[in-house]
Amino acid sequence: MDRLRAFEVFVTVVSRGSFTRAAAVLDTSPANVTRYVNELEAHLGTRLLNRTSRSLSLTESGETFYARCKSILDDVAETEGLVSSASVKPRGxxxxxxxxxxxxxxxxxxxxxxxxxxxxxxxxxxxxxxxxxxxxxxxxxxxxxxxxxxxxxxARKLATSRNVLCASPAYLARSGYPATSADLTRHRCIGYSYAATGDEWQLIDSDGRAHTVKVDCHMHTNNGDTARAAALAGHGVIRQPTFLVGNDLRAGTLVQVLPEYRLPDIxxxxxxxxxxxxxxxxxxxxxxxxxxxxxxxxxxxxxxx
CATH class of the missing domain: 3.40.190.10 (Periplasmic binding protein-like II)
Structure with a gap:
């Protein structure tokens, strides 16, 4: 079995929604299209398509296989273009x-x-x-x-974002402004679940010394906007990047905490x-x-x- 041709036949059947229409596009017979799909399923040991007299649908395995086949065929087309043309047009x-x-x-x-x-x-x-x-x-x-x-x-670097500590004016009015990194241990904080250092926040002072503080997080979330919303509502201190809270800091709805300390950039x-x-x-x-x-x-x- 020509597997690359079988991939092409299978992808065309799915995209056209019909063995007959796929055969017309590929300039072959419906029987030949059916043979390729059957041989492909036999080779893989799994059914890729659910067939009725009126419709086709992908099985769960078929959905995964279709996505990968389409990607492979796109890559093949681009690879061929590399040697057949001085300039390759992005496609796929x-x-x-x-x-x-x-x-x-x-x-x-x-x-x-x-x-x-x-x-x-x-x-x-x-x-x-x-x-x-x-x-x-x-x-x-x-x-x-x-x-x-x-x-x-x-990887290619696109930009750098500063991390900052911040809280709402209402929260700071109630709980006070921390003066040192150690003061953070007495504040309610909102943690980010995917943070590499967990609830240990690292701050760097003006002399370049690192201070690691174990904070009390009464809320954790795996989404920065959720942490931001909790901070805006006055529920504690967050450590978030300026791409998320920059507008809030400019508007004054959040206030930077301990600005004399620097947090590691991202x-x-x-x-x-x-x-x-x-x-x-x-x-x-x-x-x-x-x-x-x-x-x-x-x-x-x-x-x-």
Whole structure:
């Protein structure tokens, strides 16, 4: 069995919704299309399609296999283009993972422009706050918020964001302003579930000395906007990046706590599987994001600049 041809037949059947229509597109007979799909299912030892006289639908295994086959065929087309043309046009499905809050605030407004520039690229964006395995989970690109310099994967830096401690004026009026890092132990704090250091917050003083404080978190969340909402409502101190709370600090709805201390910066990175060829669609997206976030990042710009 020609597996690459079988992949092509299977993807065409799914996209066209019919063995007969797939046969017409592929310039072959319906019987030949049926043979390829049957041989593919026999080779894999699983059913990929549910068939009735009137409709086709993917099985659970079929859904996973279809996504991977489509990605493989896209990569093959681009690889062929590398040797047949001096310039490769970005095309095909591009699976991107990004954190929820960052993805909604700073990436979602960019996608329409990217799609206008590259109409043959099909975006598939998954917003997930946990750290995904981009190879195992089949992503072409991941936007990762990471402590500066902490990744050893193939990556391109897009921007840097400061981390800050902050709370609402109402909370600070009730509980007082901490004067030293040790004072944080007497305050109610809101923790981020995916933080690498957990409830131990590291602060760096003006002499460069690091102070690690075990804080009392009466709430934990795996989403930065949820922590921000709790802080805005007066429920405690948060440690969050300026891309999330920068506007609140400028508006005065949140107030920076212990501004004389510095927290470790975080990088905004575009990660991609180092074992894979950097295809035209991935390169186009990375270059597009580098330009979009170039210079002073949007979260640190004053309103209207």
């Amino acid at each position: 499905r591009l699976r991107i993972n990004a954190p929820v809050s960052f993805g909604i605030r700073y990436l979602a407004p960019l996608w329409p422009e990217f799609m206008r520039m590259y109409p043959e690229v099909e975006l598939d964006v998954a917003l997930i706050d946990r750290v995904v395995d981009i190879v195992e989970e089949g992503f072409d690109l991941a936007i990762r918020i990471s402590r500066a310099g902490s990744t050893n994967q193939a 990088d905004v990175l575009a990660l991609y599987p180092s074992r894979r060829h950097l295809s035209a669609k991935i390169r186009a997206m990375i270059d597009f994001l580098v330009e979009a976030f170039g210079g002073l990042p949007p979260w640190d710009r004053a309103e209207g600049t």
